[in-house]
Amino acid sequence: MNWPVEHGGTGWTPVQKYIFDQEYQSAGCPRLSPFGLTMVGPVIMEFGTVAQKDTYLPKILSAEHMWCQGYSEPGAGSDLASLKTKAELDEAGATYIVNGQKIWTSHAHYADMIFCLVRTSTEGKRQEGITFLLIDMKSAGLEVRPIVSIDGGHYLNEVFFRDVEVPVENRIGEENKGWTYAKFLLGHERTGIAGVAKSKRKVEKIKEIAAIEQSGGAPLIEDGDFRTRLAKVEIELSALEYTNLRTMTAENAGQGPGPEASILKIRGTQIEQELNEIFVNALGHYAIPVSTGRGWPPPNEPTIGPDYAVGRTEELFLRRAASIYGGSNEIQKNIIAKAILGLTG
Numbered sequence: 001m002n003w004p005v006e007h008g009g010t011g012w013t014p015v016q017k018y019i020f021d022q023e024y025q026s027a028g029c030p031r032l033s034p035f036g037l038t039m040v041g042p043v044i045m046e047f048g049t050v051a052q053k054d055t056y057l058p059k060i061l062s063a064e065h066m067w068c069q070g071y072s073e074p075g076a077g078s079d080l081a082s083l084k085t086k087a088e089l090d091e092a093g094a095t096y097i098v099n100g101q102k103i104w105t106s107h108a109h110y111a112d113m114i115f116c117l118v119r120t121s122t123e124g125k126r127q128e129g130i131t132f133l134l135i136d137m138k139s140a141g142l143e144v145r146p147i148v149s150i151d152g153g154h155y156l157n158e159v160f161f162r163d164v165e166v167p168v169e170n171r172i173g174e175e176n177k178g179w180t181y182a183k184f185l186l187g188h189e190r191t192g193i194a195g196v197a198k199s200k201r202k203v204e205k206i207k208e209i210a211a212i213e214q215s216g217g218a219p220l221i222e223d224g225d226f227r228t229r230l231a232k233v234e235i236e237l238s239a240l241e242y243t244n245l246r247t248m249t250a251e252n253a254g255q256g257p258g259p260e261a262s263i264l265k266i267r268g269t270q271i272e273q274e275l276n277e278i279f280v281n282a283l284g285h286y287a288i289p290v291s292t293g294r295g296w297p298p299p300n301e302p303t304i305g306p307d308y309a310v311g312r313t314e315e316l317f318l319r320r321a322a323s324i325y326g327g328s329n330e331i332q333k334n335i336i337a338k339a340i341l342g343l344t345g
């Protein structure tokens, strides 16, 4: 729904997309994988060759190709420009030979393709020696190893490259200009980053559960402390929604999300994490049996307690990472300090 008509999308305005997202989430629909649809897809549309557009875009839309994002490395997360995974052109100039390692690669174990930032030059500024490659996950020499996260689930991976051959046609744009395309992609990654629709749905769910769960012989929803805590975060969520709508007005007028996206990211993830805590508190004892449903390997025991308790503590644990992925909240604060408040040094 976020794609232009010429590439098979709806051509909707940012506000139309926002409305769709609200309805989609409140209907409890499954989350779509962002790596193809909202990350590499727009990069291919903007900077790809005709052959790249014809090859990859239809397969992203049909979900024939699942993608993953190979940016982070051990030692290159917030400071992404220090990445070391190396790509060298062979003598014929037809194939890149890639060596190195990526980490925290979400969904690499399902992915057909990975879009990668690789180092093609160590001369000059670090940002000017990076190239953007599209790599087939079935390439010889590419190995995926799982990282099991604190909730017991397997979403994350390490990806190793040993003499992986990548045809030069799989390069996006020019060699050593990958940073430009990567920044364009990060702008898209931030769309919808506030997670307003998801958090609103969570508030509704908490209210439903608090009407069932008991505290001191009465429904939890009648407990003053509980109501105050929930009301406070609901007010903050409402303020976030209006901030989000204001940035969208600017987007409708053709301006990018800009540094204001950092405000949405920080507040959005703080609210998400607070709601997860309230949710788990509301469940009482049923929050204790964890790892029912998400464990690795998956458990086969029946779940304990009501269905609405399943996976909530795991969600609390997993979403501790929300203030890290997509650019940590400290980095977002640095952006606000520089770009909005004009602070330097």
Ligand SMILES: Cc1cc2nc3c(=O)[nH]c(=O)nc-3n(C[C@H](O)[C@H](O)[C@H](O)COP(=O)(O)OP(=O)(O)OC[C@H]3O[C@@H](n4cnc5c(N)ncnc54)[C@H](O)[C@@H]3O)c2cc1C
Binding pocket: 068, 069, 070, 071, 072, 075, 076, 077, 078, 079, 103, 104, 105, 106, 107, 156, 321, 324, 325, 326, 327, 328, 329, 330, 331, 334
């Ligand atoms: C669940 C999850 C999924 C992820 N999925 C992907 C993925 O699919 N693809 C991918 O490429 N990456 C992915 N990442 C990686 C993510 O982008 C990085 O974890 C993130 O950018 C932070 O980098 P780092 O982990 O190396 O931490 P570091 O950069 O080492 O940071 C460590 C701490 O220091 C702070 N810090 C660092 N620099 C500064 C500074 N200049 N000023 C103030 N504080 C600073 C950070 O905020 C953080 O608290 C994922 C991460 C997680 C947790």
